[in-house]
Amino acid sequence: MTTTEIDRLIQLLSKLPGLGPRSARRAALHLIKNRESLMKPLGLAMEAAAENVQTCSTCGNLDTANPCAICTDVKRDTAKICVVEEVADLWALERTASFNGLYHILGGVLSPLDGVGPDDLTLDSLIARARGDEVTEIILATSATVDGKTTAHYITDRLEDAGVTVSALAHGIPVGGELDYLDDGTLSAAMKERRGI
Amino acid sequence: MNEISSSGAGVFFREDLTTGEVPVVTAIPHQLAVSRLTLTDFRCYRQQRLEVDVRPVVLTGPNGAGKTNLLEALSFLVPGRGLRRAKLSEITRRAADGVVAARQWAVAAKLSVGDNEIDIGTGCEIGANDNDRGRDKRVTKIDGTVVKSQAELGRYTSAQWLTPQMDRLFLEGASGRRRFVDQLIYGLDPEHAGPVAAYDHSLRSRNKLLREGNLEPQWLDSIEESMARHGIALVVRRLEVVARLQAVCRAGKGAFPGSEIAMAGQVEDWLASEPALTVEDRFRDALLTSRPSDAVIGSTSVGPHRSDFAVRHGDTGMAADICSTGEQKALLIGIVLAAARLQTEERGYTPLLLLDEITAHLDKARRVSLFELILDLGAQAWITGTEDEIFAPLGEQVQHFAINQGEFEKL
Numbered sequence: 247m248t249t250t251e252i253d254r255l256i257q258l259l260s261k262l263p264g265l266g267p268r269s270a271r272r273a274a275l276h277l278i279k280n281r282e283s284l285m286k287p288l289g290l291a292m293e294a295a296a297e298n299v300q301t302c303s304t305c306g307n308l309d310t311a312n313p314c315a316i317c318t319d320v321k322r323d324t325a326k327i328c329v330v331e332e333v334a335d336l337w338a339l340e341r342t343a344s345f346n347g348l349y350h351i352l353g354g355v356l357s358p359l360d361g362v363g364p365d366d367l368t369l370d371s372l373i374a375r376a377r378g379d380e381v382t383e384i385i386l387a388t389s390a391t392v393d394g395k396t397t398a399h400y401i402t403d404r405l406e407d408a409g410v411t412v413s414a415l416a417h418g419i420p421v422g423g424e425l426d427y428l429d430d431g432t433l434s435a436a437m438k439e440r441r442g443i
Numbered sequence: 444m445n446e447i448s449s450s451g452a453g454v455f456f457r458e459d460l461t462t463g464e465v466p467v468v469t470a471i472p473h474q475l476a477v478s479r480l481t482l483t484d485f486r487c488y489r490q491q492r493l494e495v496d497v498r499p500v501v502l503t504g505p506n507g508a509g510k511t512n513l514l515e516a517l518s519f520l521v522p523g524r525g526l527r528r529a530k531l532s533e534i535t536r537r538a539a540d541g542v543v544a545a546r547q548w549a550v551a552a553k554l555s556v557g558d559n560e561i562d563i564g565t566g567c568e569i570g571a572n573d574n575d576r577g578r579d580k581r582v583t584k585i586d587g588t589v590v591k592s593q594a595e596l597g598r599y600t601s602a603q604w605l606t607p608q609m610d611r612l613f614l615e616g617a618s619g620r621r622r623f624v625d626q627l628i629y630g631l632d633p634e635h636a637g638p639v640a641a642y643d644h645s646l647r648s649r650n651k652l653l654r655e656g657n658l659e660p661q662w663l664d665s666i667e668e669s670m671a672r673h674g675i676a677l678v679v680r681r682l683e684v685v686a687r688l689q690a691v692c693r694a695g696k697g698a699f700p701g702s703e704i705a706m707a708g709q710v711e712d713w714l715a716s717e718p719a720l721t722v723e724d725r726f727r728d729a730l731l732t733s734r735p736s737d738a739v740i741g742s743t744s745v746g747p748h749r750s751d752f753a754v755r756h757g758d759t760g761m762a763a764d765i766c767s768t769g770e771q772k773a774l775l776i777g778i779v780l781a782a783a784r785l786q787t788e789e790r791g792y793t794p795l796l797l798l799d800e801i802t803a804h805l806d807k808a809r810r811v812s813l814f815e816l817i818l819d820l821g822a823q824a825w826i827t828g829t830e831d832e833i834f835a836p837l838g839e840q841v842q843h844f845a846i847n848q849g850e851f852e853k854l
Contacts, residue, residue, distance in 0.1 A: 356662065358648040358655075364662060392644045392669055400665040430634040 252278070304375075306351030306368055308333050316340075316349060323347045327375060328385040329401065331355055331394070335387065347385070350375065355388055355397040367397075369404065376408040386414040473792035475600060476823040477517065479553040483566070484536040484545035486512040487849040495842055497555070499817060499824040501834045504846035510827040513846070514604065514797040516550045517825060519565050521602045522594045522629065522636055526797060531567040531579040546579070554600065556792050561599055562586050597633025601786060603779050604797035610804065613754065613763040613771050620752040624706070627782040628684045630794050635684075638677040645669040646748055649730075654741040658734065667730040670746065671723045678710045678747045679719055685752075687789075691781040693757060698812035699777035700770070701757030708750030754778070772804045780816055793822035801826055802833055811836070 252274060260270035277285040301307070302314035309315055316322065326347030330336050336349050352367045376384055384405060388394040402412050418436035419428065428436075476497040482488040487509045502510045511527075515534075518526040525534075538544045549566030564584040569577060583593040590596075603626070612619055628635045649666045652658075685706050695701035709729075713722045729745045737743055754763040754774060763774050779796075787793045796817065802810050814837055817824045826841075828834065831854070834843060843854040 356665070358651040358657075358666075359644070363657070364659065392641045392673075393648075396645070396648070396665045396669050399668050400661055403661040403664055429637070431637055 304371075305349045306333070306353060307336055307349060321346075324380045325382045326385060327372075327381055327383070328387050329372060330387050331389060339387065345385075347383075352388070352397070355391075355393045356400055357393045364400070369401070372401070373404055373408060376405055376410050381410055383411045383413060384408075386412065390417055473557050473787070474821055474823060475554060475556050475792050475795055477520075477552050477554050477795065478560075480513075480516065481549075481551040482513075482516050483549040483551075485516050485548045485550060485566075486534060486536060488512065488516075489536060489544075489849070491849060491851070493844070493851055497823055499822070499826060499837075499841045501837065501841045501843045502825065502827045502846050503829065503831050503834065503843070505829065508846040509849045510846055511606070511799050512849075514606075514799050514825055514827060517552075517795060517797055518602060518604060519550045520552055520554070520563050520596065520795070521600050522597045522633065523626075526604045526606055526799075531581060534567065556599075563596065563600065565593065565596075594633070594636050597629060597636065600795070601630040601633070601790070602795040602797055603627065603630055603783055603786075604799070605775060605779055605801055606799040607803060609775060610768070610772055612775060613766075617749075617751040621748075621750060624681060624685065624752040627688065627778070628681065630782060630786045631684055631687075631789055632680065635677070635680050638673045638680065642670060642673040642677055642747065645673065646743055646746065649737075650742050653734070653738040653743075656738065658738065663734065664731075667727055670730065671727040674710065674726060674747045675714075675719055675723045678706070678708075678714060678750065681706050681747075681750075682711060682714065688778075688782055688785055691785045692778055695757055695777065696780065697816050698809045699773050699780070699816070702763075702774050702777055703755040703757060703760075704778065705753050706750055707753045708747065709745060710747050711750060769804045769806070769809075773809060776801070776813060780820065783820055783822055787820065787822075793820055796820075796822045796824035798824055798826045800828060802828055 255277070256267070256270045256274045259265055259273050260267045262270075265273065277288070298310040299308055300310070300312050302309055302312055302317055304313045304317045307314040307316060311318070323346050326345075327350050328339065328345055328347055329350045329352060330339065331352050331354055333351055336351060339345055339349075350368065350372050352369070352372070354362050354367055356362060356364065356367070372384075375381060384401075386398040386401060388398045398414055405412050416439055417432065418439055419425070419432070425433065474497060477495060478497075480493045480495075482491045484490075493513075502513060504510055515525050515527050515529070524530075532546070535546055535548050536544045546569065547567050549564060551562070551564040554561050554563060562585070564587075566582060567579050568582045570580045581593060583590050583596060585595060585599065609619075609623070612623060625635065625639055645666050649663065649670065652663060652666070685704055689704050692704055693701050710722065710726060713725055717725070726746065730743070733744050755761060756763065756766055756770065756774060759766075763771055766774065783794055783796060801813065805813065810833065817826075818840055826834070831843075831845075834841065837843075845852045845854055
């Protein structure tokens, strides 16, 4: 028989993405077995994060400071804003260290079928930022899904008179990819967007 | 000549249907064939395994024995929602009192094309991630690895089917005929599924906004842009494939009449006289103009979702819907077999043929001819029926199983 504390722990853990009831039980047991080295530090880290992490009022990023460390970094190029759907996408781009501009997190994509409209996204603040003096380029990095592309098209429309260049991430052959294994859509996009070497 | 593959795949015995002469061995170079099928909590099957060779499979049994369920299971080996277009939750096994006995279900199969083998598993699991927690989700594995989308199956497998519900295909709404033609196209060109799904998604998005009275122009612009791009791509593809299929369909084969087939609709008419890019603009303009009236009816009045697949009898020139019931069935069989022949030519292997109660409405001459054409094609056809005797002349050219209450017995 398990006690209520353990039950509660397992129940909470099973609400985490990627964890079902079985893996939640494993995680709970692992934590209890490593009480000093893992469980207590984890508890403290979670408490600290819950207390201090906030949403950046400029770009929507998560950080302990507001505005976030990216928005206040003087070494970053404030002329470029990269528009992403979620914080996870910002992290993915930051891992590549290939972009030195600022970000804007939409909070999702337009999706009538899921009941997500323009008012549910941070579009107004994006447009206000784009109209700022320093900004010259908006880079759209939404997913290459139907809704992601529709959202990109919508933003482009709304930014028409904002006096900025609007660009989008390229579609094409993944690095290290073999042509033979690509779907028709990706391959024809890659052909259309080919460039001189 | 007379090369026979050592694995035994692609080889079956043929017997002359009329004289019943000694079987001769015929080598068929490329044939997609199931060798083992395992069903778990699928409709009436709790846990069943069926092992077969590459010959066509005949399944007979009383009504409600589980014949169509078995064909439906096979139809899950190709992309899509299967031959009944059922929801995931409808497929789960139910106890005698109708109560769901198991929520998850699975279909696993070993298939071969020539000497290559492939393992496919697909079924319904219960989501454990934050975005699908507790919901039914379709999971597909190829050779033991979970694939991102079931559309991947289209690279390896293909199937064409005919069910008794399709006997009314020419009499009912155009949506059934569009689905039928798209199903034929998936067999020839699996990538067709992309624009079809994308167009459908954008169409439903537009309809929803219009019904909700949300007429924000820029949002509708973006959705209509997507509809124009994917919609024209899918019509172009339908026109191309139907033209190739027409070349094979025109001449009748055996006792089955030839047919004149075509895609008909507004967008098709535009494409007949203008290049695709111009038609994309024209379609976008038409969507823009029709917004107010579409908002009133709550649906989209123009586009590829209004097209129809038109069929005429090759000999009489009569439209299919005014042909007799038997003649309609013969036309349908003619088209499906033509698509199977075209696919064999283009993709290098025969598709699985799933023929449910196919002999209904067919006279004896046509039945015999149908069996000859199937054997000629060399496809692994799965044929169901209620009477054993009809299939008796096929002898050892097929493998015959009796099904009763979800149990198989080899005859």
